[in-house]
Amino acid sequence: xxxxxxxxxxxxxxxxxxxxxxxxxxxxxxxxxxxxxxxxxxxxxxxxxxxxxxxxxxxxxxxxxxxxxxxxxxxxxxxxxxxxxxxxxxxxxxxxxxxxxxxxxxxxxxxxxxxxxxxxxxxxxxxxxxxxxx
Amino acid sequence: xxxxxxxxxxxxxxxxxxxxxxxxxxxxxxxxxxxxxxxxxxxxxxxxxxxxxxxxxxxxxxxxxxxxxxxxxxxxxxxxxxxxxxxxxxxxxxxxxxxxxxxxxxxxxxxxxxxxxxxxxxxxxxxxxxxxxxxxxxxxxxxxxxxxxxxxxxxxxxxxxxxxxxxxxxxxxxxxxxxxxxxxxxxxxxxxxxxxxxxxxxxxxxxxxxxxxxxxxxxxxxxxxxxxxxxxxxxxxxxxxxxxxxxxxxxxxxxxxxxxxxxxxxxxxxxxxxxxxxxxxxxxxxxxxxxxxxxxxxxxxxxxxxxxxxxxxxxxxxxxxxxxxxxxxxxxxxxxxxxxxxxxxxxxxxxxxxxxxxxxxxxxxxxxxxxxxxxxxxxxxxxxxxxxxxxxxxxxxxxxxxxxxxxxxxxxxxxxxxxxxxxxxxxxxxxxxxxxxxxxxxxxxxxxxxxxxxxxxxxxxxxxxxxxxxxxxxxxxxxxxxxxxxxxxxxxxxxxxxxxxxxxxxxxxxxxxxxxxxxxxxxxxxxxxxxxxxxxxxxxxxxxxxxxxxxxxxxxxxxxxxxxxxxxxxxxxxxxxxxxxxxxxxxxxxxxxxxxxxxxxxxxxxxxxxxxxxxxxxxxxxxxxxxxxxxxxxxxxxxxxxxxxxxxxxxxxxxxxxxxxxxxxx
Amino acid sequence: xxxxxxxxxxxxxxxxxxxxxxxxxxxxxxxxxxxxxxxxxxxxxxxxxxxxxxxxxxxxxxxxxxxxxxxxxxxxxxxxxxxxxxxxxxxxxxxxxxxxxxxxxxxxxxxxxxxxxxxxxxxxxxxxxxxxxxxxxxxxxxxxxxxxxxxxxxxxxxxxxxxxxxxxxxxxxxxxxxxxxxxxxxxxxx
Numbered sequence: 005x006x007x008x009x010x011x012x013x014x015x016x017x018x019x020x021x022x023x024x025x026x027x028x029x030x031x032x033x034x035x036x037x038x039x040x041x042x043x044x045x046x047x048x049x050x051x052x053x054x055x056x057x058x059x060x061x062x063x064x065x066x067x068x069x070x071x072x073x074x075x076x077x078x079x080x081x082x083x084x085x086x087x088x089x090x091x092x093x094x095x096x097x098x099x100x101x102x103x104x105x106x107x108x109x110x111x112x113x114x115x116x117x118x119x120x121x122x123x124x125x126x127x128x129x130x131x132x133x134x135x136x137x138x
Numbered sequence: 139x140x141x142x143x144x145x146x147x148x149x150x151x152x153x154x155x156x157x158x159x160x161x162x163x164x165x166x167x168x169x170x171x172x173x174x175x176x177x178x179x180x181x182x183x184x185x186x187x188x189x190x191x192x193x194x195x196x197x198x199x200x201x202x203x204x205x206x207x208x209x210x211x212x213x214x215x216x217x218x219x220x221x222x223x224x225x226x227x228x229x230x231x232x233x234x235x236x237x238x239x240x241x242x243x244x245x246x247x248x249x250x251x252x253x254x255x256x257x258x259x260x261x262x263x264x265x266x267x268x269x270x271x272x273x274x275x276x277x278x279x280x281x282x283x284x285x286x287x288x289x290x291x292x293x294x295x296x297x298x299x300x301x302x303x304x305x306x307x308x309x310x311x312x313x314x315x316x317x318x319x320x321x322x323x324x325x326x327x328x329x330x331x332x333x334x335x336x337x338x339x340x341x342x343x344x345x346x347x348x349x350x351x352x353x354x355x356x357x358x359x360x361x362x363x364x365x366x367x368x369x370x371x372x373x374x375x376x377x378x379x380x381x382x383x384x385x386x387x388x389x390x391x392x393x394x395x396x397x398x399x400x401x402x403x404x405x406x407x408x409x410x411x412x413x414x415x416x417x418x419x420x421x422x423x424x425x426x427x428x429x430x431x432x433x434x435x436x437x438x439x440x441x442x443x444x445x446x447x448x449x450x451x452x453x454x455x456x457x458x459x460x461x462x463x464x465x466x467x468x469x470x471x472x473x474x475x476x477x478x479x480x481x482x483x484x485x486x487x488x489x490x491x492x493x494x495x496x497x498x499x500x501x502x503x504x505x506x507x508x509x510x511x512x513x514x515x516x517x518x519x520x521x522x523x524x525x526x527x528x529x530x531x532x533x534x535x536x537x538x539x540x541x542x543x544x545x546x547x548x549x550x551x552x553x554x555x556x557x558x559x560x561x562x563x564x565x566x567x568x569x570x571x572x573x574x575x576x577x578x579x580x581x582x583x584x585x586x587x588x589x590x591x592x593x594x595x596x597x598x599x600x601x602x603x604x605x606x607x608x609x610x611x612x613x614x615x616x617x618x619x620x621x622x623x624x625x626x627x628x629x630x631x632x633x634x635x636x637x638x639x640x641x642x643x644x645x646x647x648x649x650x651x652x653x654x655x656x657x658x659x660x661x662x663x664x665x666x667x668x669x670x671x672x673x674x675x676x677x678x679x680x681x682x683x684x685x686x687x688x689x690x691x692x693x694x695x696x697x698x699x700x701x702x703x704x705x706x707x708x709x710x711x712x713x714x715x716x717x718x719x720x721x722x723x724x725x726x727x728x729x730x731x732x733x734x735x736x737x738x739x740x741x742x743x744x745x746x747x748x749x750x751x752x753x754x755x756x757x758x759x760x761x762x763x764x765x766x767x768x769x770x771x772x773x774x775x776x777x778x779x780x781x782x783x784x785x786x787x788x789x790x791x792x793x794x795x796x797x798x799x800x801x802x803x804x
Numbered sequence: 805x806x807x808x809x810x811x812x813x814x815x816x817x818x819x820x821x822x823x824x825x826x827x828x829x830x831x832x833x834x835x836x837x838x839x840x841x842x843x844x845x846x847x848x849x850x851x852x853x854x855x856x857x858x859x860x861x862x863x864x865x866x867x868x869x870x871x872x873x874x875x876x877x878x879x880x881x882x883x884x885x886x887x888x889x890x891x892x893x894x895x896x897x898x899x900x901x902x903x904x905x906x907x908x909x910x911x912x913x914x915x916x917x918x919x920x921x922x923x924x925x926x927x928x929x930x931x932x933x934x935x936x937x938x939x940x941x942x943x944x945x946x947x948x949x950x951x952x953x954x955x956x957x958x959x960x961x962x963x964x965x966x967x968x969x970x971x972x973x974x975x976x977x978x979x980x981x982x983x984x985x986x987x988x989x990x991x992x993x994x
Contacts, residue, residue: 009142013149013189017182021156024174048339052405054787054971056556061973062635063555065616066609068567070560077557086963089790373865380860408938479938487935494927502920509907509916516912526913527854529862529905536920574823581827596830604823634972657830663839664847727867738829746867763830788970793963 043095046088053085140205143193143284150186151274153179158267165260165333173260180248180263183270184241191238194231194283198224204290207231207283213296213723215693223301226310229447230283235311236428237273240318244270247322251344255330258341262329269321272454280447296694299721299728309366313359313386319352320389320424323396327417328462336414337472342404347782349400349417353393354778360386361651361771372729372744374664374759376767377655379533384507385423385430391500392420395493402486405556409490410473411466416493418462423500425455481558488551492544499540506533534659538591542598545652548645549602552609570608575601592660599653606642606649632780640781647773654767664759670752678760680706680741685713687748695719698748700756704734704741716743716756740764842882849878849888852906856899 060081064074157179164173194207198221203209211227212220226232244266252259277283323345330341363383364376377383396416402409429451466473479486506528513526553559553567579597583590610628613635617627632639667675669684676682685701699717703710714732721728731744742759749755839847850864855871863871863878874895881891895903907913 006141009139009189010145013142013146013186017149017153017179017186020182021153021175021179024171024178044340045338050790051787052407054967055785056405057967058635058787058971058973059556059638061971062613062616062638066612068553068555068559068563070563073555073558073560082960082964082967085967086959089793089963090959092790093794373861375865378860475938479935482935482939490935491931494931498920498924498927501923505919505923506916509913512915513907513913525900525902526907526916527902527905528907528916529854529860531852532906532916535906536917540924574826577823578827578830582830600823600826603826653830665839665843729867747872788967793966793970 043092046092046095050085050088050092053081053088057081057085139193139196140202140284140286143190144282146186146189146193147274147278147282147284150183150190151271151278153183153186154267154270154274156267157183158264158271161260161264161267165264173263176267177248177252177259177263180241180267181245184238184245187234187238187241190284191225191234194225194234195221197284201294203292203294204286205283206285206287209287209291209294211294211297213294216294216297220297220302223306224297226314227297227301228283230277230281230285232310232314233273233277233281234283236314236318237270237277239311239315240273240321241270243315243319243322247326247348250347251326251341254344255326255335255340257333258326258330258335260329261332262325265325265328266321269318269325269458276447276450280450296723299695299719299724299726306366306370309359309362312355312362314428316352316356316359317386317389317424317428319348319355320393320421323349323352324417324421324462327414328465331414331465331469331473334469334472336469337410337474339403339407339410342400345417346397346400346404349393349397350778350782353390353397354775356386356390356393357774358771360390361768365768368764369733370728370730372731374662374731374742374744374757374761376764379503379506379530381507382430384503384533385427388500388503389420389424389427391496391503392416392423395496396420398489399493402489406486407476408479408486410475411470412490412493414462414466414473416497418459418466419497419500421462422455422459425451425458483554483559483561483564485551485554485556488547488554492547492551495540495544495547499537499544502536502540503533506536538595541652542595545602545649546598548648549598549605552606552642552645567608568605571601571604574604589660592656595656595660596653599649599656602652603646603649606645609642610639636783636785637781640777640779640783643777643780644774645777647770647777650766650770650773654763654765654770657763658761658767662759662761664757666746667756667758668753669756670754675758677758678739678741680704680711680758680760682714682743682758684754684756687754694723695721698745700743700745700748700754702732702743706741711741714741714743716745718745718748735765737765738762845888846875846879846882849882849891850875852904853878853892853895854903854905856903862905 057078060069060074060077063069064071069077157176160172160176160179164170164176194205196202197205197208198212199218201208201212201214207228207230208224211224211231216224224231226235244263248259248263248266251262255262326341326345326348327336330336330345335341360383363386367378368374368376396413399409399416400413403413429448481487509528510526517525549571550568553564575597578600579593582596583593610631613631614624614628617631618624622630663678665677667677669675671684671686674681674683681704683703685703687698687700690697690699697717697719699715702714702716704714705711711734714734716732717730719728719730720726729744731742733743734741740759740761742761744757744759746755746757847864851862853863853874855861855863855866855868855874857870858866858868861871863874865871877894878891881894886894892904901908901913907916909917
C-alpha cells in the first residue's frame with residue numbers, strides 16, 4: 005500500500021515537472037502578450053486616459069470640479085487619448101505594411117518554385133504584385 | 139496512510155524548493171523550460187499537500203492517537219464535526235492548513251498573471267516558492283503534525299472548549315488565509331521589480347485585484363474574530379487590543395493603505411516607490427501576524443521572542459524585509475514617477491494623507507505592543523519580568539483620535555476630484571455634511587451628558603455618512619437632468635462607475651462599523667446583579683426575571699443554564715438563557731452570554747457566579763448599535779465585489795469605427 | 805455650461821429630515837440607564853486595573869477570585885471616599901506598576917505616551933514635505949509639463965467628439981443624447 009502511495013506522491017509530480025523538458029521543441033511558449041510591448045503600454049495609457057475622462061466628466065457634473073478645471077483636464081486627457089490612438093494607428097499601419105510585404109515575398113518564392121518546376125522564368129516583384137491584384 | 143502523509147510532506151518541501159530555485163534560475167539564465175517546469179511544480183504542489191492534509195484528517199477521524207497532534211487535540215468523545223476545528227487547533231496543524239490554502243491561492247494567482255505578465259511571472263513564482271519552502275521546512279523539521287508518539291495513549295486530550303463555537307469554525311481559517319494571502323500581491327510587486335518592470339505599471343492592475351482580495355479576507359478574519367470575542371468570551375466587548383489582535387490588525391492597516399495608493403499608480407503612474415515600500419511593509423507585518431496567530435496557547439509578546447520557531451520566523455521576516463528593500467534600492471531608478479502632483483487639494487493628496495495616517499496607526503500599535511520589552515531593556519531587566527502593561531485604555535486613547543480623522547477623511551475624500559480641486563468648490567460641497575455633523579453632535583451631546591469625545595466621534599461619522607451619500611445623490615441627479623428617472627439614474631450611475639461606487643459602498647460599510655464601535659465604546663452600560671430565582675430587576679429599559687438555573691451534564695462538560703424572562707416596556711421579549719460550562723478535562727470554565735440583538739441595541743446577560751445558596755451574580759450590559767458592526771460585513775463584501783468587477787473602456791477600434799451612424803454632435 | 809447642481813428644495817428637505825432622524829435614532833440608542841456615579845467610577849477603575857494572575861484582562865472582565873476580591877476592594881475604597889488616583893496607587897504599591905493597564909505617565913514609560921503624537925506630527929511634516937516635492941510649479945494652466953508632442957487641431961477635432969460619444973459624455977455640457985454609458989464599446993446595447 006505504501007509503495008502505491010510512494011509511487012503516486014513521487015512519480016506523478018516528477019512527471020509533471022519534467023514534462024516541459026521532454027516535450028517537442030515545436031511548442032515554444034503559449035502566446036502570452038508581452039507585458040512590456042509597446043502595444044500593451046499604449047493600451048494601458050488608453051484605458052487610463054479614457055477612464056480619467058469619464059471620471060472628470062462625472063466630477064464636473066456632480067459639481068466637484070469647476071468648469072475651468074474640467075476644461076483643462078479634458079484637454080490633457082483628450083490629447084493623451086488622441087496621441088495614443090494615433091500611435092496605435094501608426095503601429096497598425098506599419099504592421100499591415102509588414103504583413104503585406106511578407107505576403108508578397110511568399111508568393112514570389114512560391115511562384116519561383118513552381119516556375120522552376122515548369123521551366124518558366126521567374127516574375128519580378130512588380131509582376132507578382134499585379135498578379136496578386138494588390 | 140500516515141506514512142504516506144509524511145512522505146507527501148517531504149516531497150512537497152522538495153517541490154517547493156525546486157519551484158523557487160528553478161523559477162529564479164530559469165528567469166535569470168533565460169532557460170524558459172526551467173521556468174515553465176518550476177511553474178508546473180507550483181501547480182502540482184497543492185495536490186501533494188492535500189495528501190498530507192488528508193492523512194491528518196484520516197488520523198483524526200479514525201482516532202489514531204499514535205499521532206501526537208491527534209492525541210493532543212482530540213479524544214474519543216469528540217464529535218466528528220469538530221475534526222475541522224481540531225485540524226488547526228494547534229501550531230503544527232495550523233501551519234499545515236495555512237500552507238495548503240496558500241498553495242492553492244498561489245496556483246490561482248499564477249494562472250491569473252501568467253498571460254498578462256509573462257516576464258514578471260517567473261519571479262513571482264520564485265517568491266511564492268520561497269515562502270512555501272519556508273513554511274514546509276518549519277513543518278517538516280520543527281512542527282510536524284504527523285509526528286508519532288513512542289507510546290500510544292488510550293485516549294486523547296480533547297479539544298480546547300473555547301474553540302467549539304461556530305465563530306471558531308471560520309475565524310481562524312479566514313484569518314490565517316488573510317494573513318498569508320498578503321504574500322500574493324507582494325510576490326507580484328517584487329516580481330515585477332525583479333523583472334525590471336516595476337516602473338511600467340503593468341503589474342498594477344492585477345496587483346490591485348489581489349491586494350483587494352487579500353484585504354477582503356483580512357477584513358473578514360478580523361470581523362469574525364471580534365464577533366467571536368463578543369459572543370463567546372463574555373466580557374461584553376469585541377476588541378481588546380491584545381497582541382494577537384494587534385498583530386492581525388497591522389497588516390490590515392498596511393493593506394488598506396496599499397489598495398488606495400495603488401489606484402493612484404494605476405491612473406497616474408505615480409507613487410511607484412511608495413507602493414513598493416508599503417507592500418513590503420504589509421508583508422512583513424503579515425508574517426508577524428502569522429506567527430503570533432498560529433494555533434496553540436495565546437502567546438504574549440514575550441513568548442514570541444523566546445522560542446526557537448520564533449527566531450526562525452524573525453529570521454525569515456528579516457530576510458524578506460531586507461531582501462525586498464535591497465531589490466527596491468537596486469531597481470529604484472526604474473521606479474521614477476512619470477507624473478507630478480498637481481495640487482495639494484486633490485484625491486491623490488488625500489490618498490497620501492490617508493496612507494500616512496494608516497501607517498501612523500500601525501506604528502503606534504506596534505510601539506504599544508512592544509513597549510513592555512523596550513521598557514525592560516531600558517531598565518536592564520531580564521526578559522520576562524514585566525513591569526509595565528500596555529492595555530486597551532492606552533490604545534483606545536492613542537489610536538482613537540487618528541482613526542476618527544481617518545473616518546472624516548473617508549467622508550471628504552469622495553468630494554475631491556483627481557488631480558486638482560478648487561477650495562471654494564470643496565467648501566461648498568462640504569456644507570451639507572458639516573451641517574449634518576453639527577446637528578448630530580449637538581443632539582447627542584445635549585441628550586446624553588457624556589464625554590464630548592463621544593459627541594464629536596458621532597458627529598464625525600455623520601459628516602462622513604453625509605459626504606458619501608451626497609455623492610450618490612448628486613451623481614443620480616446629474617443623470618436625472620439628462621432625462622433618466624431617479625431609480626434608473628441611480629442604477630446606471632452605479633453600473634457605469636463600478637470601481638468608484640463599489641468603493642463608496644465599502645466606505646459605507648466601514649462607517650456602519652465605525653458607528654457601531656463608537657456608540658458601543660462610549661455608551662455601553664453595564665451592571666452586576668445579585669439575584670435569587672424569582673427575583674426581578676430592571677436596567678436600561680429592560681425588565682428581567684430570573685427564573686431558575688439548571689445543571690445539565692454532558693460527556694465533556696457540566697453546564698449551568700440560567701433562564702430569564704425578559705420584557706421591555708410591558709412587551710414580552712422571550713426567554714434568554716445565559717450559561718456557564720465547566721470542562722473538567724481542561725479545568726476551564728467558559729461562559730456563553732445570552733444576547734438579544736436589535737438594530738438599536740444589544741441586551742446582554744452573562745453569568746458571573748452561581749452560589750450554592752441559590753444566589754447568582756449576573757452582569758447585564760446594554761450595548762448600543764452593535765448590530766450595525768456585524769451587518770457591515772456583507773455590505774463590505776458586496777462593495778468589494780462590485781469594485782472588483784471589471785470595467786472596460788471603449789476600445790480604440792470602437793472609437794474609430796463607431797457602429798452605424800452614431801456619432802455625437804460634438 | 806454645466807450648472808452647478810443646487811440641490812432642489814424638496815431634496816434638501818428630505819436631507820434635513822434624514823439627518824434629524826439619524827440624530828434621533830442615535831439619541832435613542834445612546835440613552836443610558838441610571839447608574840449611580842460611584843458605581844460608574846468603580847466600573848471605570850475596574851477597567852483600568854489588570855488582574856495580576858490573568859494577564860491582559862482587567863479585573864472588570866475577569867471572573868478569577870482574586871479579580872472579584874479586588875473589585876470588592878475598589879468598591880469599598882470608593883465608599884470611603886478615596887480618589888481614583890489614590891486607589892490606583894494602592895494597587896501599584898502591592899502589585900507594581902504593571903497592574904495598571906496603561907503605562908504610567910512618568911519616568912521612562914512616558915516614552916509610550918510621547919511617541920504617538922510625535923510620530924503623528926512627524927508623519928504630517930514628512931507628508932507636507934513630500935507633497936511639496938512632488939508638486940509641480942505654481943502655474944497650473946501653462947503647466948511645466950505640457951503635453952509631450954502637440955496634437956494637431958484636426959486630429960483633436962476628428963477624434964475628441966467620437967471619444968466622448970463612445971464614453972457617453974457630452975462635449976461642453978451640451979445635452980448629450982441619452983446613451984447607456986455602461987462602459988462597453990460604442991456599440992451600446994441600450
